[in-house]
Amino acid sequence: MYNIKSVAKMLDMPAVTIRAWERRYSVVLPTRSESGHRLYTEQDIEDLRWLKVQTEEKGVNISQAVKMLEKLREQRQVVPKPAADRSELRAGESFESIRERLHDAMISFDAERANQLLALAFSLFHFEDVFHEVLAPLLHRIGDEWEQGTVSVAQEHFASSMVTQKFYQFFNVFGVNRALPKVLAFCPEGEQHQIGLLLFTLFLRRHGVDVICLGTNTPADGLETLIEQHRVEWVSLSMTDEGLLPDVEALVRRLQAKFPTLQFVLGGQGFRDVSEDLRSFLLGGSLEEWNRWFAALQKRNEIG
Structure with a gap:
């Protein structure tokens, strides 16, 4: 958890702007410390950073950017819709269980099911954990299987393409701190x-x-x-x-x-x-x- 001073420094934006967006648009709902100070989560910071990019770099007004963010939040909550897949959202869901089902979906060229499982993963876990604990090991496994001849070039390319696209989607979410080296x-x-x-x-x-x-x-x-x-x-x-x-x-x-x-x-x-x-x-x-x-x-x- 981060206080507003830390968040303002991380995002290179005034604390007064953060408070204004919070008050007017409810873009984040920080908890409070025992002394009453705002405390922000990693997800709060990511959402604020995304809004900053939209308003400062893409020229979107804040009210429209908030509506766009709401749609993104809805997508985070997407879970598999077909009745046969609802059983996949179960207690004790783990990186390994999602990784195994993603593997089966990708080598079967089932993009719809793979996207549903990706949405499920991002709704359950922090995004960095999904990339490090689900997607990276999955690509390593499929690469090894390709070298062993149990997975075709087409299957490997299909999986690699889906995962790479997901990376680049996230690359574009974050703003740039011009004080840091390129x-x-x-x-x-x-x-x-x-x-x-x-x-x-x-x-x-x-x-x-x-x-x-x-x-x-x-x-x-x-x-x-x-x-x-x-x-x-x-x-x-x-x-x-x-x-x-x-x-x-x-x-x-x-x-x-x-x-x-x-x-x-x-x-x-x-x-x-x-x-x-x-x-x-x-x-x-x-x-x-x-x-x-x-x-x-x-x-x-x-x-x-």
Whole structure:
């Protein structure tokens, strides 16, 4: 739970605006501490951030934005409608139980049922937990099954497409804190697995970082121009294929020489044997490590 001062700082918006939206439109309903101070949940902050994006960046007036938010909230509460599926909403629902049914729906090309299960997951759990505990393990499993020959290329592509679309829907929900450095995120040329990249990009977007996410198999040509034109300050690279390491190390060093102040963050098992001079850029795959890294980034940015 967060007090209004913390929320105002996180969202870079006046506390008076938060209180006004709360009073006039009931956009959030914070609880109160024993001393009477407002306390906001993670979901409250996400809703306020979404409204800020609509009003400040997309030119939507606040009353219309509130109506749009109400529709989004209704979608969060969607559960499977067919009678045969209602039994799926049961006591003790878990990440694993939803993940298993999503797996069956996706390899059966049943988009309607998969979307119903996704809506159920997001209505029951925090969105970051759904991505980390349901969707990421699901894609890893289907990828392994494809390599083993038990899942077809079409089935793997269908599942990957559905999950990737969900990531990009959430990328567009969060506003940007212009005080934070801009990040360029991609998988290097030859790298086809992007789940780690998508999870880290979601983490950054959730914290207000402006991210240019290029996805998988990104060629090196044109990166220098992009970095220069868009004033990129950090580059995030995700890689699982260790065979790509020599070329990627050469790319990082080339970018370092061209942009001496450019910072890097490297993630994925493909960097396991990275050269000693680049090891300081390594970042593990847990949310705890990401939170510590981001807290240090914020501190350095405030000092700067």
